[in-house]
Amino acid sequence: VHDPCPFAFCPTSVAELLQVLSISLNLTTTTRSSLAYIRRHMPCSMRSWHLLSRFYSSQAKRPSRFAEGTVSLDHFLQRGKALALWRTIVRGCRQISDEGTREETLRFAREEFRRNKDVRDLTQIRYLISTGKTQWDAMERYITGL
Known part of the structure; x- marks a missing residue:
């Protein structure tokens, strides 16, 4: 039994969305397998959030200017x-x-x-x-x- 989904593209369109994302983003095999795992094991309402947060996350922190990392x-x-x-x-x-x-x-x-x-x-x-x-x-x- 699936959770009720607030989005129109769930649950059948999620597979299509994953295919489009994997093709358009040219994802690696590891990323594709993790997306398949998400599709199988997460509730529908969480899947949409996870996909959006995964592909629209913020930019990584810039590296420190100091070789040691943080300063005293x-x-x-x-x-x-x-x-x-x-x-x-x-x-x-x-x-x-x-x-x-x-x-x-x-x-x-x-x-x-x-x-x-x-x-x-x-x-x-x-x-x-x-x-x-x-x-x-x-x-x-x-x-x-x-």
Whole structure:
């Protein structure tokens, strides 16, 4: 006895739907056999949901940028501090009136960040952020003095 199906294409049209899907999607033998298993063993109302969720699922997660996978809490916090420093520098560069100096300052900061983007040692990261803040503070005093 089949469950009552809310869809018009159940139960006889499911076989046709499976054939159309397997032909149009050029499915492998393993996928076809799993679809046949679904057709035989799932209640009709669940089959439709399973088919829709199987073929219209969301995209897979993108791979991590880090070889190790997830980052530690300390790395996450230092990354936030580095981003905050970068944003401070970009905002501060907008205050520079001379266009050539503005572009040169931004280019220097960008190259420093790019040069050190692969550093993973927390002590080195903290040192770089501290040095960057010190250099930017000195530059900011010079900019406001202009």
